[in-house]
Amino acid sequence: MANDSSFLFSGIRFDRKKFGSDIARFQKKDSDNNNSANILSAAEDESEKTKEAVEERTTSTKKRKRKGTTSETVEGFSVFRKSTSATQLNDEVRADDESVELNKKKKEQNRQLERDAIFRKKHNIHVSGYNVPSPLQDFDELKSRYKCQSYLLRNLKELGFREPTPIQRQAIPVLLHGRECFACAPTGSGKTFAFVCPMLMKLKAPAKGGIRAVILCPARELSAQTYRECRKLAKGKKFHIRLMTKHLARNADFSKFPCDILISTPLRLRLAVKRKKVDLSRVEYLVLDESDKLFEPELFKQIDSIIKACSNPSIIRSLFSATLPDFVEDRARELMHDAVRVIVGRKNMASETINQKLVFTGSEEGKLLAIRQSFAESLNPPVLVFVQSKERAKELYGELQFDNIRVDVIHSDLSQEERENSVDNFRAGKTWVLIATDVVARGMDFKGVNCVINYDFPDSAAAYVHRIGRSGRAGRTGQAITFYTEEDIPFLRNVANLMAASGCEVPSWLMELRKKKWKKHRPKRDTISTKPDL
Numbered sequence: 291m292a293n294d295s296s297f298l299f300s301g302i303r304f305d306r307k308k309f310g311s312d313i314a315r316f317q318k319k320d321s322d323n324n325n326s327a328n329i330l331s332a333a334e335d336e337s338e339k340t341k342e343a344v345e346e347r348t349t350s351t352k353k354r355k356r357k358g359t360t361s362e363t364v365e366g367f368s369v370f371r372k373s374t375s376a377t378q379l380n381d382e383v384r385a386d387d388e389s390v391e392l393n394k395k396k397k398e399q400n401r402q403l404e405r406d407a408i409f410r411k412k413h414n415i416h417v418s419g420y421n422v423p424s425p426l427q428d429f430d431e432l433k434s435r436y437k438c439q440s441y442l443l444r445n446l447k448e449l450g451f452r453e454p455t456p457i458q459r460q461a462i463p464v465l466l467h468g469r470e471c472f473a474c475a476p477t478g479s480g481k482t483f484a485f486v487c488p489m490l491m492k493l494k495a496p497a498k499g500g501i502r503a504v505i506l507c508p509a510r511e512l513s514a515q516t517y518r519e520c521r522k523l524a525k526g527k528k529f530h531i532r533l534m535t536k537h538l539a540r541n542a543d544f545s546k547f548p549c550d551i552l553i554s555t556p557l558r559l560r561l562a563v564k565r566k567k568v569d570l571s572r573v574e575y576l577v578l579d580e581s582d583k584l585f586e587p588e589l590f591k592q593i594d595s596i597i598k599a600c601s602n603p604s605i606i607r608s609l610f611s612a613t614l615p616d617f618v619e620d621r622a623r624e625l626m627h628d629a630v631r632v633i634v635g636r637k638n639m640a641s642e643t644i645n646q647k648l649v650f651t652g653s654e655e656g657k658l659l660a661i662r663q664s665f666a667e668s669l670n671p672p673v674l675v676f677v678q679s680k681e682r683a684k685e686l687y688g689e690l691q692f693d694n695i696r697v698d699v700i701h702s703d704l705s706q707e708e709r710e711n712s713v714d715n716f717r718a719g720k721t722w723v724l725i726a727t728d729v730v731a732r733g734m735d736f737k738g739v740n741c742v743i744n745y746d747f748p749d750s751a752a753a754y755v756h757r758i759g760r761s762g763r764a765g766r767t768g769q770a771i772t773f774y775t776e777e778d779i780p781f782l783r784n785v786a787n788l789m790a791a792s793g794c795e796v797p798s799w800l801m802e803l804r805k806k807k808w809k810k811h812r813p814k815r816d817t818i819s820t821k822p823d824l
């Protein structure tokens with residue numbers, strides 16, 4: 291025991307002065323107790339010394355760090371030094387260093403998070419999800435942070451894109467970090483580039499060996515437009531970008547040619563998949579543009595089977611739209627892994643750059659008078675006029691085509707070529723007024739549409755937001771006029787709410803109307819005609 295204790299406590303100097311009274315007490319005890327008394331007092335001493343030693347060690351480690359040295363003998367510390375191996379000590383020092391480093395890193399991360407939050411607030415960007423990448427400060431960061439190739443930066447410049455739009459600031463880094471993403475941003479706010487840019491950057495260079503990326507759009511016109519935009523952005527790089535035409539869907543064998551990016555409507559892609567001429571198992575990127583439309587019941591089956599056919603486990607999927615109803619969010623959460631949700635402004639809101647107006651026309655006849663009067667007073671082309679069906683598009687066209695204005699029409703009964711011509715002529719300014727059904731209500735980027743007229747009241751909040759969003763794009767101002775008749779009054783409050791939310795003045799009586807659930811409001815309307823009924 292004595293030996294043990296001397297071994298255990300060797301090196302400890304006993305402070306006789308400090309523990310004088312204890313020594314006196316223990317000296318009175320018989321000799322048998324001497325050993326244990328010594329041990330006890332030595333133990334007390336040790337505990338005292340241990341405390342000192344620990345304090346000493348902490349200070350000396352700090353000192354060492356300050357001085358940059360690693361060994362300094364401290365009195366009374368040697369017992370621990372002796373029983374602690376050099377590697378252990380080194381480990382402790384290293385652990386200390388690491389924890390300081392970690393703290394520094396954490397602090398910097400927190401500062402970055404704070405900066406990101408301020409920046410997002412400034413640009414009205416709202417995110418949710420784990421570890422959301424920092425938003426882009428400018429396009430230069432595409433190069434400095436993500437090694438963007440020069441062809442893409444050059445194309446951006448050529449297109450006149452100086453600053454990223456809010457959705458581009460956030461969605462591009464999210465996708466470049468390989469995260470799935472569902473995003474909602476106002477009409478005309480640059481969502482196309484937000485998904486095409488990271489796609490081109492991730493694909494890096496043209497390659498053979500199957501379809502690598504797919505963009506799905508709900509309408510042919512929008513697919514054609516996205517195809518053109520992709521090609522503009524990819525200029526200078528020989529990517530194989532293909533638009534799924536009716537001919538390709540029916541006849542082509544996609545295994546026979548390279549395809550980096552395929553742009554299609556769900557119907558055409560589904561047809562090609564069914565024919566087994568398209569293999570989607572290698573697709574690395576899948577974009578569902580106008581995703582809420584794609585998830586509507588009439589397209590859901592096709593979309594579902596396409597998503598299943600894109601079976602690559604490392605696929606990155608993204609959903610984009612200006613309207614993101616809850617059912618689409620739910621679907622996105624089911625579908626995606628570790629997705630980031632990006633909302634610019636408020637969900638499902640009309641663009642704030644559009645001046646919106648409601649006009650009561652009483653009857654169908656009243657509408658025709660109102661549109662003629664409006665054109666007579668001030669026709670400021672290009673003007674887009676929306677009606678609720680192809681029959682009504684034909685009727686209105688029949689009325690206006692002889693009115694000495696350059697008017698055209700687009701609907702699903704026209705041939706592909708006729709539809710393309712209508713769009714091209716309108717884009718080129720040859721047509722002043724384009725009468726349309728909802729086939730061109732979503733995504734179409736007609737530059738500088740001055741006014742959208744909802745000749746027929748839209749059938750849903752989403753339809754309203756997308757239709758009027760053909761105007762007031764890319765920061766420009768625009769105008770939207772919505773005609774309403776008695777039949778539409780139950781749904782007026784919904785439009786009034788959208789108007790108020792995007793900053794338009796709304797008469798107070800409108801805000802006092804009752805709200806009614808707006809579900810596919812397409813009442814049977816009287817024929818558009820000034821000819822008297824026979």
Ligand SMILES: Nc1ncnc2c1ncn2[C@@H]1O[C@H](COP(=O)(O)OP(=O)(O)OP(=O)(O)O)[C@@H](O)[C@H]1O
Pocket residue numbers: 450451452453454455458475476477478479480481482483611612732733734735759763764
């Ligand atoms: N960073 C940018 N700077 C300037 N213009 C831009 C920028 N990004 C996109 N644009 C332009 O803004 C217009 C609208 O872009 P885009 O069609 O992608 O909008 P969107 O958000 O997809 O609209 P929608 O919801 O109607 O589909 C286009 O003409 C496009 O060229």
